[in-house]
Amino acid sequence: MPKLSIWAIRLALVHLVVGWGLGAVLMVNRAWGWSSALWRWVEVHVALALFGWTFLLVVGVAFWMLPTFGRKQGRKKAAATSVVAINAGVLAVVVGMVVAGPWAVVAAGLWAVGAVSFGWHAWPRVKAFGA
Numbered sequence: 001m002p003k004l005s006i007w008a009i010r011l012a013l014v015h016l017v018v019g020w021g022l023g024a025v026l027m028v029n030r031a032w033g034w035s036s037a038l039w040r041w042v043e044v045h046v047a048l049a050l051f052g053w054t055f056l057l058v059v060g061v062a063f064w065m066l067p068t069f070g071r072k073q074g075r076k077k078a079a080a081t082s083v084v085a086i087n088a089g090v091l092a093v094v095v096g097m098v099v100a101g102p103w104a105v106v107a108a109g110l111w112a113v114g115a116v117s118f119g120w121h122a123w124p125r126v127k128a129f130g131a
């Protein structure tokens, strides 16, 4: 497995544990009504579960598994940019919990960079053999 995939998938697993753990806390909070202030953290839960876990896992596995057509993994820098941008986007949402600012817009921008750079990396690797 390439190093980039190892790191992307390991980071995805960290996001999974923290994101689902936070989801569980939110669920118990709904049942027992600990604190209404906790609800704000649903944004972090969504960032971790949807982008940090799902998106990062897809990038890590795709970088490893998509056919290479004899050219190693192709546009590696684009895939690495995607991994960094996804993580930075999740971080921006967490920072937004404690520091006022347009962090949701920053996160959305970073995830857009993550999606486009992943597409740029994957595009030449998605074709029929012999084409």
Ligand code: HEM
Residues within 6 Å of the ligand: 020, 021, 022, 023, 024, 025, 026, 027, 028, 030, 042, 045, 046, 049, 050, 053, 054
């Ligand atoms: C990949 C898995 C998951 C994804 C993509 C996901 C995504 C989401 C999304 C999009 C929301 C809605 C946020 C909103 O309404 O603004 C949400 C809410 C929530 N999630 Fe998750 N989630 C996942 C797993 C989990 C798990 C495993 C738990 C619990 C152990 C959990 C607990 C919750 C709770 C308690 C809420 C708030 C629901 C409410 O507003 O009543 N989630 N999640």
